[in-house]
Amino acid sequence: MVVLIDNGHGVFTDGKCSPDGKYREGVWAREMAAMIVHELKGRGVDARLLVPESDDVALNVRTRRVNDVCAAYGAQNVLVVSIHSNANSADGKWHDGQWSGFMALVSLNASQKSKCLADLIWARAIAAGLKGNRSVTEKPGQRYVAQNLAICRDTKCPAVLTESAFHDTRDGVKTLTERKQSIMLAHVEGIMEYIGNA
Numbered sequence: 001m002v003v004l005i006d007n008g009h010g011v012f013t014d015g016k017c018s019p020d021g022k023y024r025e026g027v028w029a030r031e032m033a034a035m036i037v038h039e040l041k042g043r044g045v046d047a048r049l050l051v052p053e054s055d056d057v058a059l060n061v062r063t064r065r066v067n068d069v070c071a072a073y074g075a076q077n078v079l080v081v082s083i084h085s086n087a088n089s090a091d092g093k094w095h096d097g098q099w100s101g102f103m104a105l106v107s108l109n110a111s112q113k114s115k116c117l118a119d120l121i122w123a124r125a126i127a128a129g130l131k132g133n134r135s136v137t138e139k140p141g142q143r144y145v146a147q148n149l150a151i152c153r154d155t156k157c158p159a160v161l162t163e164s165a166f167h168d169t170r171d172g173v174k175t176l177t178e179r180k181q182s183i184m185l186a187h188v189e190g191i192m193e194y195i196g197n198a
């Protein structure tokens, strides 16, 4: 199994930051993606960064990279997880007390395998205390939210996008910056469980 970890936005992508500008989604996601890949490799998994560059890499380029790996290894032997943090709004203000918590998303056309992968990662996140009011359900097998997401929709392998916390609430930024190890492990252990089941 080849595990592709996508860090989503570029380091300097505008607007994807906390209202005080101290937290930048692209920087955090890059660090988190590297931590996840490192831990997976340590557990013997063929894990790879989808975007080694620090610039923003267009979605269609990223989906093509995923599908190139699918063509080489067979889509059933590949999975991709895209790492993000969430926002209540793009208005540049703090939204303390609004949406909170971890989410695992799949595309509207998601396969059962994608839903299974999302479910397993989200379950680990809930167990790690990363649950918030945006965590929709705790029912096994149903811990995913379907949205129209290109990285999941346009890739041939099981694909999940995670939003670890909201970077426009102070609690969310605290979680993102102080609980990196827990967030990393939720992804790694969910992926490991999926690989064991796949």
Ligand SMILES: [Zn+2]
Residues within 6 Å of the ligand: 008, 009, 016, 025, 084, 085
């Ligand atoms: Zn994002």
